Structures are given as structure tokens and as C-alpha cells.
Amino acid sequence: MVKFDNVTKRYGALTVLDSLNLEIAPNEKVAIIGPSGSGKTTVLRMLMTLERINDGVIYVDGEPLTHMHKNGELVPADEKHLRRVRGNIGMVFQHFNLFPHMTALKNCMEAPVHVLGLSKKEAEERAAELLDMVGLADKKNHYPNQLSGGQQQRVAIARALAMRPKVMLFDEVTSALDPELVGEVLNVIRKLGKEHNLTMLMVTHQMGFAKEFADRVCFFYGGKIAEQGTPEEIFNNPKEERTRQFLSAVL
Ligand code: ADP
Numbered sequence: 001m002v003k004f005d006n007v008t009k010r011y012g013a014l015t016v017l018d019s020l021n022l023e024i025a026p027n028e029k030v031a032i033i034g035p036s037g038s039g040k041t042t043v044l045r046m047l048m049t050l051e052r053i054n055d056g057v058i059y060v061d062g063e064p065l066t067h068m069h070k071n072g073e074l075v076p077a078d079e080k081h082l083r084r085v086r087g088n089i090g091m092v093f094q095h096f097n098l099f100p101h102m103t104a105l106k107n108c109m110e111a112p113v114h115v116l117g118l119s120k121k122e123a124e125e126r127a128a129e130l131l132d133m134v135g136l137a138d139k140k141n142h143y144p145n146q147l148s149g150g151q152q153q154r155v156a157i158a159r160a161l162a163m164r165p166k167v168m169l170f171d172e173v174t175s176a177l178d179p180e181l182v183g184e185v186l187n188v189i190r191k192l193g194k195e196h197n198l199t200m201l202m203v204t205h206q207m208g209f210a211k212e213f214a215d216r217v218c219f220f221y222g223g224k225i226a227e228q229g230t231p232e233e234i235f236n237n238p239k240e241e242r243t244r245q246f247l248s249a250v251l
Pocket of ligand 1: 014
């Protein structure tokens with residue numbers, strides 16, 4: 001469903017992703033862990049095509065994302081191609097990024113109406129259903145500033161799902177929350193994982209959650225995957241010294 005094929009991303013002289021190879025199967029749940037600055041968020045940002053990569057190709061659902069076929073060659077994608085293939089991907093950010101002047105319901109209707117061309121009625125039905133799924137049926141007419149951080153983050157998840165993505169990206173989605181609000185957001189992600197056919201890629205500092213939820217854990221170090229395996233392998237029996245050091249510092 002997602003493939004990074006020798007992907008390099010540099011900022012000036014700094015190599016942030018270093019010939020990264022990563023393949024994620026349909027419906028697989030992958031947790032990305034690692035020290036600050038190791039390139040975790042950059043992986044998600046490149047998938048959202050928020051910036052260009054310097055080398056390699058990213059594929060989504062078997063199609064090149066960063067590139068397109070032209071006269072038998074793979075050339076850098078134009079905006080139209082990026083927009084179309086990126087439509088398969090939804091992302092939830094650390095700081096929610098809701099539209100502050102729109103209700104929860106309107107937040108979830110905006111892109112389906114303006115990007116997918118759904119009628120207002122269809123978009124409203126879809127939004128209401130998703131807000132119900134994240135436990136916020138009674139808050140749909142509230143504005144973001146009338147909601148707690150956990151509730152805002154659940155709206156953000158519903159909003160991303162309203163676009164019916166095949167892949168969902170979660171970037172430290174509980175890091176900005178008060179500790180007592182973390183559980184409600186993780187519960188929604190758990191439910192999503194169980195009830196929906198979704199490929200999920202999450203950058204997380206919640207090691208307990210990664211251990212319980214992920215099919216695979218990738219430990220990033222210096223823009224590469226230093227070690228990957230099942231949660232059992234990574235958390236209970238890490239092979240690399242760097243993984244051991246990181247885990248002993250955070251657990
Ligand atoms: P992580 O998520 O693992 O903490 P990031 O992917 O955010 O790491 O960043 C990896 C490295 O890239 C860091 O050293 C960071 O400072 C650098 N970096 C990220 N974004 C930019 C940018 N827009 N310009 C320059 N350097 C950046």
C-alpha cells in the first residue's frame with residue numbers, strides 16, 4: 001500500500017532521510033519510534049507531499065506518488081498527479097489543525113464538499129456518522145474552542161476519515177494532550193484499527209500503545225530504519241545497541 005524506494009530527503013547539507021526503504025502492506029499498522037530528529041515526522045510529511053524528496057520514489061497503492069509515467073519514463077509528478085494520488089492518504093497532526101471558525105460538523109464536511117464534490121446533504125450524513133463513531137455525536141455543533149483537546153483530536157480523526165483514505169498517518173497525535181485525555185484518543189485509534197480496513201502509519205512516543213497496537217515497529221536513527229520487527233522483537237528483545245539505549249531512556 002505504501003512503498004519508499006531508496007528515498008532521500010535533504011535540507012541543505014543535512015540528510016534527513018537516507019536512502020530509505022520501507023514497504024507497508026494493506027491494512028498493516030506500523031509504529032515509527034526513535035529519537036528526536038531521526039526523521040520520523042519527515043516520513044509522514046513526504047507521504048503527504050508537503051515537500052519534495054531529493055531522490056528515490058514513493059508509491060501509494062501501487063502507483064508512484066512523487067512521480068508519474070510520461071513517455072515510458074518516470075518523471076517528477078505535477079500538482080494534479082500529486083493531488084490525485086495523495087487523495088488516498090489522510091493525516092492527523094499533533095496540534096489538531098481544525099478550522100477554528102467552523103463547527104465540528106462543518107470541519108468534517110469542508111473537504112468532502114470542496115474536494116470530492118459531495119452534495120452538502122451527503123457530506124453532512126457522512127460527517128455525522130463519523131462524529132458518532134468517534135463518540136462526539138452530541139458535540140457536532142460545537143466550535144473547536146468549545147471542545148477539549150481530546151475532543152478536538154477526535155474531530156480531526158473524523159475529518160481525515162471523511163475523505164475515505166486508504167492510508168492514515170498519525171503524527172504524535174497525543175503529544176499535545178493533557179495526560180487524562182490521551183486514553184480517549186487512543187481508544188478511537190484502536191477502534192479504527194479493528195473496524196476499518198485501513199493501513200495505518202503512526203509516529204508515536206506512546207510505547208505501550210505501539211506495543212499493543214502495531215503489527216510492526218520501525219526504530220529510526222539518523223534518517224534510516226536502524227531496526228524493525230514485531231513489537232515483541234523490538235520491545236522485549238532488541239538486537240541493536242541504539243534501540244536498547246533509546247528504549248532504556250524512554251521506558
Ligand atoms: P523527528 O520527527 O524524528 O523528531 P524530523 O523528521 O522532524 O525528526 O526532523 C529530522 C531532521 O530534519 C531534524 O534534524 C530537523 O531539524 C530537520 N528538519 C526538519 N524539517 C526541516 C526544515 N524544514 N528545514 C531544515 N531542517 C529540517
